Amino acid sequence: MSESRDIQRLRKEYASRKQRTDDAELYSIFNPAQLFMLQDRERKLLACLREYGLSSLSGQSVLEVGCGRGGALKEYLRYGVLGKDLHGVDLLLDRLQEAHQVLPDLPLVNANGEALPYSNQSFDIIFQYTAFSSILDEQVKCNMAEEMLRVLKPNGKIIWYDFWLNPSNKQTKGIRSGEIKALFPDCKYDFYKITLAPPIARRIVHISWSLAHLLQRIKMLNSHYLVIIHKPIR
Secondary structure (H helix, E strand, O other), X not given: OOOOHHHHHHHHHHHHHHHOHHHHHHXXXXXXXXXXXXXXXXXXXXXXHHHOOOOOOOOOOEEEEOOOOOHHHHHHHHOOOOXXXXXXXXXXXXXXXXXXXXXXXXXXXXXXXXXXXXXXXOEEEEEEEXXXXXXXXXHHHHHHHHHHHHHEEEEEXXXXXXXXXXXXXXXXXXXXXXXXXXXXXXXXXXXXXXXXOXXXXXXXXXXXXXXXXXXXXXXXXXXXXXXXXXXXXX
16 A cells, blocks of 8 residues: 555654654653653553453453554553463554564554454454554544454454644644544444643643543543544444
């Protein structure tokens, strides 16, 4: 499959980001605001999994689409996924090579999300964290969603975490609930509005962690959706 202009744009954008040294500090776990947002996402996801009767993901086959440097993959190892069952794909080879350095035993593949190199119904769980919002072309997003459904087992789950609004970054596009449902038709969806908007979190957390928690619980200033998408049995 030849690459679309949007995928080529994405390659250039991430190459540009790599040159911006301030990004490393911004997304470092040593940054209190970043830690606050990561812990919020993890708490909510684990609560959801418990609701579905899952206290461990041992025995589950799991794929991350857009695994980047492997940060989220490390989280899923903590959730009990065995290394042989935890897969990752990423479009950008340099980011994947960095992931392989810290996760050498995981099966990581350099691939376009529009053509996942797996057979039908291969995975129990597929997750994507802010990969779709980096895609501006609607057809590319549709192609990626179709591929995720293709390789997901019946009654499997897609874990979606992405923002619905980000007006400050023209290289991304927020994805609202209606679009998510359109991308994954005929599924069941559990929506949760989480994560205090990063520009606000970066200002507030340094002043008061408790105030940030309060604002987050109100949800009016939350910028991301955590969605558990359930593929039907057919």
